[in-house]
Each structure stands twice: as C-alpha cells, then as structure tokens.
Amino acid sequence: MGVNATRAADDRRALISLQGVSKEFAPGQVVLDDISAELPRGEFLALIGPSGCGKSTLLKLIAGLISPSAGSLCVGGGAPSASEGKLGFVFQDANLLPWLDIRDNVALPLKLAGLPRAQRDERAEAMLEMVGLSHALGRYPRELSGGMKMRVSIARALATQPEILLLDEPFGALDEMTRDSLNEELLRLRELQGWTGVFVTHSVAEAVFLASRIMVLSANPGRIHALLDIDLPYPRTAHTRTDGDYHAYLTEVTRSLHSVGGHD
Amino acid sequence: MARRMNGILASFTWPLVVGLLFLGVWYAAVTWLDIPEYQLPLPHRILEEGVKEGPTLWSGLLQTTYACLLGFFTSVAGGVVLSVMLALSDIAYRGIYPYILMLKMTPVIVLAPIIIIWFGQGIGSITVITFLICFFPIVANTTMGLRSADRGLVDLFRVYGASRWQAMLHLRIPAALPYFFTGLKIAAALTPIGALYGDTVAGMGSGADAGLGFVVVIFSSQLKVPALFAAAFTACAIGFLFVGLVNLLSWWALHRWHDAYQQEGN
Known part of the structure; x- marks a missing residue:
C-alpha cells in the first residue's frame, strides 16, 4: 500500500459523518431527531426547511459550538470541538469586530491560532484580494455596505485555508442582486480552494444554485425529509439560472418543501 | 472653512449672551x-478677593488635583482589575x-x-474617600460591558478555538470600552466631590x-464670602x-469605530 492508495482511501471516507444525531434543548423539546448523513470530500450540502427545523442547530453541532444529546459526529476524522483550523464559519450578519479594520478582521482567526503578524497580514491581504476588496484594507466595518461586509466575512472564514466551510444563512439580509453575485463568487472560491461546504438557507434558488446535494428537513422535531442530489455540472455561472435542468430542480425542491409545510 | 468658523462662533455666542444676561440680573x-x-x-468683588487669595486658592487647587488624581487612578486600576476578575469567573461575580x-x-x-481612624488625617484618607466614590460607577459599567459581548462574536471566538484569555483580550475588553x-x-x-x-x-x-x-x-x-465664591469657581x-480629559481619551479610543462618533466624519 503506497501513499497514494492511503490518500485515495482517505478521499473516499466521509469528511463529515453524522450518526443518529439528536439535540434537545430542554427535556421534551426535541430540535433535531436522529439525523444521519455522510458527507464525502468536495460535497457542497445545503440545509433547507421551515423555521424551527433545526438547520442552524445542525450547523452549530458540526462546528462543535454545541454538543449532541444523542448520537455522534465525526468532523475531519475527529470530534467537532477539536476541528478548529480545519473549519471556517460564515455567520449571519457578517459578524465583524467593529473596532478592527478590514485587514485585522480577516486576520483574526490567524491571530487566535498564534501566527506572527507579518504572515497574518500577508494572508489577510491575499484573501481580501481574492474577494475583490484590496482597496478597503484599512477601512472599518461601519463604513462598508452589507455585501462588502459579507465578503470580508467570507475572506475571514477562508483565511485559515479550511477543509470545511460552514455557512449559516450568510446572504439572508442582502438584496437579490448582491446575493446572486455573492453566490457566484462563492462557487468561484470553491473552485479555487476546493473546500467541502455545508450551508443553511431559506432560499430554494440559492440552495439549487450552490449545492451538490440538498437536505430538506421537516420541523418539530427536525428530521431528514429528503436528500436530493443536484446534478448540475460545476462550474455554475449566471447562465445556470436560465438552464432548464436548474428550473426542474427548483420545482422538485419546492415540492419537497411544500410537503413539509415549508413555503406556502 | 468659513462655515466652520461661523459654527464655532455660534457655539460661543449663546452661552455668552446667557452669561451676560445672568451677570446683569445679578448686579440689578x-x-x-x-x-x-x-x-x-x-461678581467683581469675587474676582478681587479671588486674586487676593490667589496663592491660597492655587496651592489648594494643586493639592486637591493631586488628591483627585490619586483617588481617580487607584479607583480606575482597582475597578478594572476587579471587573476583569468578575467577568472571568461566574462564581466570583455571584459571590462578590x-x-x-x-x-x-x-x-x-x-x-x-472610620476611614480617618484607619488612615489618619490627610492625603491617605482623602484618597480612600475619593476612591470609594469613584469605584462603583467604574466597576458597574465595566463589568456590564465585559459580560455583554455580542453572542455571535462569542461563537466566532469559540469556532476558532480562542482561549479564555484570548477572548478577554481581543473580544471582551474592546467590546467593553x-x-x-x-x-x-x-x-x-x-472625583472632585470625593476629594473636596x-x-x-x-x-x-x-x-x-x-x-x-x-x-x-x-x-x-472667617466669613470671607467673596473668597468662598472664588473657591467654588476654582473647584x-x-x-x-477631569471630565474634559476623559472625553478626550474616550474620543481617542472610540472615534474610529464607534457609532457615537460617526457624525464627526472620518
């Protein structure tokens, strides 16, 4: 067995694996019930479902921010709580530190990991260039538009060069045009860096455009209602949105959501 | 530029008008x-007596400023250290x-x-009294700030594996400023109330x-009433x-990022 064979076996094994994961916040208040899934490397999974289906909770479980009441999770070959450095997280509302300029915001995860200043700055500047914000290095969050803040947030999540990127309704607060262009940008970054992604969204269009697979959750308690493969070839661009298959998937996912009482 | 000068003049005009009116009513x-x-x-008698008692008032001013500085800085240092302790440990917070x-x-x-019995007459007791008066607002506000960092930012620090001290240094302290x-x-x-x-x-x-x-x-x-008025103005x-210095310090620390200073331009 050579190194390559080991590497291939590694690639086939799931990068994120959930086995019978349940979460209760209080006795009897079950938010997630018996969630099992395997995410191979390179997957881009969308979590969608009605409010209260626990999709954000599932993301926080994978991030190790909370622990499951039952079942087990394996992220990058270990416990979620030990996965820092392998994992980037894009929060709702950008979540930037208002007292740091854009460069220092992007460099924050590197600073927490103990990287020296020069390396942090270099990496942060490269990330900001990648999201097209090189001109805004020294500006403060309050001076930026919602879309720019989100770009900074994405640059920060990718600064540690993670294997896994988790996104919690990142574009929910943005207008549709900004949202579409950020979606395209996100896919471009994924082509460049090849991370595995999980994201929570309320938008069927966003889910179909971005994801390689969509997990539809039902609410009260959150259970897996359907797992749908989206076989649209990457790279996907603005043209994908006018594609017939894309619209067929939109219909399929919307129907699936209807049956769990998601969108009316 | 001219408009700005006008703005500065206008901000002096009305206080000046009110002040002159007040003096007129006083004389009348x-x-x-x-x-x-x-x-x-x-008023002119207050000024006269103030000048006559100038050396006494001046040395009094210096001595009281010294007491204010001692009381103020010990309460800031003590207050901040205690606040950080209270923010680091929930048990300390609940217990203390x-x-x-x-x-x-x-x-x-x-x-x-009691303080005078312990610390004697003089600067020691005066500092302790000033300390006690300044201490609480610093501890109450700083502790509240340290304990109320944004939930999302706390999660951000946890995702990136920040230690308790890193979260204190890079999140809680700046958020508490x-x-x-x-x-x-x-x-x-x-402070002057405590020292005086x-x-x-x-x-x-x-x-x-x-x-x-x-x-x-x-x-x-000694029933030196005009000199008493002069002392009040000196105080x-x-x-x-003190308030001016703190406002300046606050501006320096916050103007780049805090909303309260947003109107003043970048």
Whole structure:
C-alpha cells in the first residue's frame, strides 16, 4: 500500500459523518431527531426547511459550538470541538469586530491560532484580494455596505485555508442582486480552494444554485425529509439560472418543501 | 472653512449672551434689593478677593488635583482589575458583586470617621474617600460591558478555538470600552466631590498642604464670602479638567469605530 492508495482511501471516507444525531434543548423539546448523513470530500450540502427545523442547530453541532444529546459526529476524522483550523464559519450578519479594520478582521482567526503578524497580514491581504476588496484594507466595518461586509466575512472564514466551510444563512439580509453575485463568487472560491461546504438557507434558488446535494428537513422535531442530489455540472455561472435542468430542480425542491409545510 | 468658523462662533455666542444676561440680573438684584455682601457678593468683588487669595486658592487647587488624581487612578486600576476578575469567573461575580453593591449603598459620609481612624488625617484618607466614590460607577459599567459581548462574536471566538484569555483580550475588553468610558465619565465628575468632601473631614495643614475643601472650611469660618465664591469657581475648574480629559481619551479610543462618533466624519 503506497501513499497514494492511503490518500485515495482517505478521499473516499466521509469528511463529515453524522450518526443518529439528536439535540434537545430542554427535556421534551426535541430540535433535531436522529439525523444521519455522510458527507464525502468536495460535497457542497445545503440545509433547507421551515423555521424551527433545526438547520442552524445542525450547523452549530458540526462546528462543535454545541454538543449532541444523542448520537455522534465525526468532523475531519475527529470530534467537532477539536476541528478548529480545519473549519471556517460564515455567520449571519457578517459578524465583524467593529473596532478592527478590514485587514485585522480577516486576520483574526490567524491571530487566535498564534501566527506572527507579518504572515497574518500577508494572508489577510491575499484573501481580501481574492474577494475583490484590496482597496478597503484599512477601512472599518461601519463604513462598508452589507455585501462588502459579507465578503470580508467570507475572506475571514477562508483565511485559515479550511477543509470545511460552514455557512449559516450568510446572504439572508442582502438584496437579490448582491446575493446572486455573492453566490457566484462563492462557487468561484470553491473552485479555487476546493473546500467541502455545508450551508443553511431559506432560499430554494440559492440552495439549487450552490449545492451538490440538498437536505430538506421537516420541523418539530427536525428530521431528514429528503436528500436530493443536484446534478448540475460545476462550474455554475449566471447562465445556470436560465438552464432548464436548474428550473426542474427548483420545482422538485419546492415540492419537497411544500410537503413539509415549508413555503406556502 | 468659513462655515466652520461661523459654527464655532455660534457655539460661543449663546452661552455668552446667557452669561451676560445672568451677570446683569445679578448686579440689578444686589443693587435694588440691597443684598449685603456676606449673603451675595458682587461678581467683581469675587474676582478681587479671588486674586487676593490667589496663592491660597492655587496651592489648594494643586493639592486637591493631586488628591483627585490619586483617588481617580487607584479607583480606575482597582475597578478594572476587579471587573476583569468578575467577568472571568461566574462564581466570583455571584459571590462578590452583592458586597460591592453593599459598599455602594453605604454612604461614604458614615464611613469617613472610620476611614480617618484607619488612615489618619490627610492625603491617605482623602484618597480612600475619593476612591470609594469613584469605584462603583467604574466597576458597574465595566463589568456590564465585559459580560455583554455580542453572542455571535462569542461563537466566532469559540469556532476558532480562542482561549479564555484570548477572548478577554481581543473580544471582551474592546467590546467593553464604550461601557468603561461611560463609567469613567461618571467617575471623573464625582472625583472632585470625593476629594473636596474628603478635604472637609480629613483635610489639614496650612499653606501648601491645604486642599481646596479645607481652604473653603477656613474661608467659611472667617466669613470671607467673596473668597468662598472664588473657591467654588476654582473647584469647578477641576471638574472641567477631569471630565474634559476623559472625553478626550474616550474620543481617542472610540472615534474610529464607534457609532457615537460617526457624525464627526472620518
């Protein structure tokens, strides 16, 4: 067995694996019930479902921010709580530190990991260039538009060069045009860096455009209602949105959501 | 540029108009109602007596400013250290905070005799009294700021594996700065009250040792009423000095990112 064979076996094994994961916040208040899934490397999974289906909770479980009441999770070959450095997280509302300029915001995860200043700055500047914000290095969050803040947030999540990127309704607060262009940008970054992604969204269009697979959750308690493969070839661009298959998937996912009482 | 100058002039115009009107009413009232000087001296008499007592007032001002600085800085240092401790440990917060409240609820006036027994007449007791008056607003505000960092930002630090100290240094302390400065402004305004009150009960000496509060006690016993008014204006200057310095410091620390300074341009 050579190194390559080991590497291939590694690639086939799931990068994120959930086995019978349940979460209760209080006795009897079950938010997630018996969630099992395997995410191979390179997957881009969308979590969608009605409010209260626990999709954000599932993301926080994978991030190790909370622990499951039952079942087990394996992220990058270990416990979620030990996965820092392998994992980037894009929060709702950008979540930037208002007292740091854009460069220092992007460099924050590197600073927490103990990287020296020069390396942090270099990496942060490269990330900001990648999201097209090189001109805004020294500006403060309050001076930026919602879309720019989100770009900074994405640059920060990718600064540690993670294997896994988790996104919690990142574009929910943005207008549709900004949202579409950020979606395209996100896919471009994924082509460049090849991370595995999980994201929570309320938008069927966003889910179909971005994801390689969509997990539809039902609410009260959150259970897996359907797992749908989206076989649209990457790279996907603005043209994908006018594609017939894309619209067929939109219909399929919307129907699936209807049956769990998601969108009316 | 011209508009800006006009703005500055306008901001001085109305206080000046009101001040002159006030002086006019003052002169008119004293003259027509025939108020004796030991009740309400005329402004120019206050100025005269102020200049005559200048050396006493000046050394009093210096001595009181010194006491203010000692009390203020010990309360800031002590308050910040205690606040960080209370924010790091929930048990410390629950266990200690009620006693801080208790200390706050005990009027300093009844503690003063005890303080004087422990620390003696003079600067030691005056500093302790000033400390006690300034301490609470700093601890209350800073602790609140340290404990109320944004939930999402706390999660961000956890995702990236920040230690408790890293979260304190890079998240809780910067997030608490606006609260800290609110406490600092309140403390700055209270500082002269503490030092002057301390002076009246624990002050001593003559000449260069006497603080402004002690000078006031002496003027009052000698019925030097215009000089008392002059001392009041002198004390007011200390308040302005402290509050002004803290406002400046607050601006320096926050103007780049905090919304409160957003209108002032970037």
